[in-house]
Amino acid sequence: MEMKVTTEWQGKRHFLSTGESGHTVAMDAKAEVGGEDKGCRPMELLLMGLTGCTGIDIAMILERMRQPLAALTIEAVGTRREQYPQALTEIHLYYRVTGDVQADKVWRAIVLSEEKYCSASASLRAQITPHLILNGQEVPRPAGLTAGADPLV
Amino acid sequence: MEMKVTTEWQGKRHFLSTGESGHTVAMDAKAEVGGEDKGCRPMELLLMGLTGCTGIDIAMILERMRQPLAALTIEAVGTRREQYPQALTEIHLYYRVTGDVQADKVWRAIVLSEEKYCSASASLRAQITPHLILNGQEVPRPAGLTAGADPLV
Numbered sequence: 233m234e235m236k237v238t239t240e241w242q243g244k245r246h247f248l249s250t251g252e253s254g255h256t257v258a259m260d261a262k263a264e265v266g267g268e269d270k271g272c273r274p275m276e277l278l279l280m281g282l283t284g285c286t287g288i289d290i291a292m293i294l295e296r297m298r299q300p301l302a303a304l305t306i307e308a309v310g311t312r313r314e315q316y317p318q319a320l321t322e323i324h325l326y327y328r329v330t331g332d333v334q335a336d337k338v339w340r341a342i343v344l345s346e347e348k349y350c351s352a353s354a355s356l357r358a359q360i361t362p363h364l365i366l367n368g369q370e371v372p373r374p375a376g377l378t379a380g381a382d383p384l385v
Numbered sequence: 386m387e388m389k390v391t392t393e394w395q396g397k398r399h400f401l402s403t404g405e406s407g408h409t410v411a412m413d414a415k416a417e418v419g420g421e422d423k424g425c426r427p428m429e430l431l432l433m434g435l436t437g438c439t440g441i442d443i444a445m446i447l448e449r450m451r452q453p454l455a456a457l458t459i460e461a462v463g464t465r466r467e468q469y470p471q472a473l474t475e476i477h478l479y480y481r482v483t484g485d486v487q488a489d490k491v492w493r494a495i496v497l498s499e500e501k502y503c504s505a506s507a508s509l510r511a512q513i514t515p516h517l518i519l520n521g522q523e524v525p526r527p528a529g530l531t532a533g534a535d536p537l538v
Contacts, residue, residue: 233465237429239436241457245444247437251429253422257410259437266445269406274437275504276390276404281430283392284400284412288427291398292419304394312386312504319507351428351465354472357510 246270278320278356279308285352286325289345294333296383297341302331310358320358328365335371338364344379399423431473431509432461438505439478442498447486449536450494455484463511473511481518488524491517497532 239249245261246268258271272280283306294301307326312318329338342362346353353360364371392402398414399421411424425433436459447454460479465471482491495515499506506513517524 233467233471234462235428235432235465236460236462237432237436239433239440239459239461241440241444241454245441247440247459249433249436251425251433253415253424253426253429255411255425255429257425257430257433258408259433259441261441262406265441266448267441271406272404272408272410272437273406274434274441275388275508276406276408277410277430277434277437278505278508279388279390280392280402280404280410280412281427281434283390283402284425284427284430287392287394287400288398288412288414288418288420291394295419301394306392306400307389308392309387309389312388313507314386316501316504317507318386318504320504348469351469351471351473352431354466354470355428355431355510357508 242270244268275312275320279310279323282323282350282352282356283308283325286345286350289349290327290341293341293344293383294338297337299333299337300331301329301333304329320356323356323358323360325360325362326365327362330367333366335364335366336374338366339371339374339377340380343377344382347379348382349384395423397421428465428473432463432476435476435503435505435509436461436478439498439503442502443480443494446494446497446536447491450490452486452490453484454482454486457482473509476509476511476513478513478515479518480515483520486519488517488519489527491519492524492527492530493533496530497535500532501535502537
């Protein structure tokens with residue numbers, strides 16, 4: 233399976249990138265390295281793509297499980313190397329879920345995304361650790377949790 | 386070094402993500418999986434971030450080398466696994482450069498980005514292969530090319 237994006241330089245450190253979906257994203261550097269902040273830092277896009285990829289998984293899986301989400305916010309906190317190249321080495325994903333949903337089902341959805349579906353997660357070298365905050369309370373990952381039966385198949 | 390993005394579910398498969406730069410990117414799935422195409426596919430963002438990251442490197446390095454770019458387009462073509470998770474396994478980067486610039490200097494800039502500076506490239510598991518098309522002609526990578534003296538330090 234192939235995918236392609238095309239990215240055009242706009243002068244200085246500014247780039248516009250378009251993928252096969254047809255949507256365009258602006259990227260730019262900060263002023264310290266000659267940029268003008270006309271778009272995202274490129275490294276932000278890696279974390280954004282990760283949250284969107286696992287977010288779509290979670291939305292789909294919980295829908296199939298008939299667990300009604302009221303709200304879902306995913307924060308990704310990445311640690312990067314201090315030396316060049318400043319690669320992402322560790323990422324914590326905070327899934328903030330609101331709704332009348334069962335904690336064990338949300339954890340199963342997270343584990344299914346992590347272990348089976350999330351293409352972005354499997355494309356990154358960083359160690360990725362999920363956390364669930366359900367209706368404002370952190371819910372630890374159940375010991376020995378496996379994804380179990382997959383509601384998407 | 387830490388970085389953070391926050392991604393909010395908008396219903397169905399639609400998400401809005403904002404990083405510390407303050408810029409927001411929309412993501413959505415295609416209709417086949419319940420999306421409405423209100424933004425990029427999340428996996429596109431990984432390739433976009435890669436092209437922007439190496440693009441900024443190339444723009445900076447060629448500026449320091451006093452090699453005047455007229456135009457620069459970077460295409461990323463990624464191959465993904467057919468099975469889940471559909472991770473990127475291989476990426477070809479096509480640097481299409483226009484301008485009165487020396488091929489060996491552009492290749493050195495590409496190699497400096499690849500080996501030293503590009504944080505996105507170092508964050509991805511995929512095998513990444515660069516290609517240079519200079520003023521419409523493909524220029525093969527010089528045998529034994531190393532980055533050599535770094536104009537950015």
